[in-house]
Amino acid sequence: MPTLGNPTGTIEILKKYNFNFQKRYGQNFLIDSHILEKIIDAAGITKEDCVLEIGPGIGTMTQYLAESAGEVAAVEIDRALIPILKDTLSDYRNVTVINEDILKVDINSLVRERNQDRPIKVVANLPYYITTPIIMGLFESHVPLKSITVMVQKEVAQRMQVGPGTKDYGALSLAVQYYAKPQIVADVSPNCFIPRPQVGSAVIRLDRYEKPRIAVDDEEVLFAVIRAAFNQRRKTLANSLGNAGELEITRQQAAQALAALGLDPAVRGEALTLQEFADLTNYLCRNT
DSSP: OOOOSSHHHHHHHHHHTTOOOOGGGTOOEEOOHHHHHHHHHHHTOOTTOEEEEEOOTTTHHHHHHHHHSSEEEEEOOOGGGHHHHHHHTTTOSSEEEEOSOGGGSOHHHHHHHHHTTOOEEEEEEOOGGGHHHHHHHHHHTTOOEEEEEEEEEHHHHHHHHOOTTSTTOSHHHHHHHHHEEEEEEEEEOGGGEESOOSSOEEEEEEEEOSSOSSOOSOHHHHHHHHHHHHHTTTSOHHHHHHHOTTTOOOHHHHHHHHHHTTOOTTOOGGGOOHHHHHHHHHHHHHHO
């Protein structure tokens, strides 16, 4: 039975170990059991699942995950939290705590060892300052994944889910939607954390596609085109692509490619769908 997920249990364990929050790790611990239950429910955790938790903190969500999952691997960077986790997770035999930086962990090896290369689920209350590198690292390294269900800054969750023509639409929207289907499942108030973050939060579930839903000749070129389009989002797409050194194309070649696809050479990147970015990438790969 989870003992954390409420203000009393959380404050007791923090006082017991005289724990000091580390700003550099973006630590905000959940103290609302309803939100924790909602996360577990949204992630669809069952005893068949091997779950990777990133940043378990004092083990609040880890306890809830351990109740529902077959196995949990929890990766925590802060060494000061390891003795606390040993205490709060002492009743659970299906949890392994790994004291590492998630950005340096070979997650493919972890999946091989813990789940025999079968797809895992990722569930986490992510440190907001490294949300994007963590999520994109999971996708780009082609880790066997069923889904990612994470607490993130509300604004970031919205950016992952939106479509073209909105101010939040950008490189993150396209990258996430290339790999997965995003769905915001809950908005979370700052009052649900200790300490209170200065921004609103949201839980988003990303269901990984078995294979990307669009066909593209070269993924690296696709993401180079997307990066170029939004690095200078006030410029026309033709100008942005022509200025991007990694693409090695001229403004004229970019404008010609857009015209060939029936797109206005004065269009901006924020107006294109993921499919149109794929079509543009394929044209450039085949004609430049």
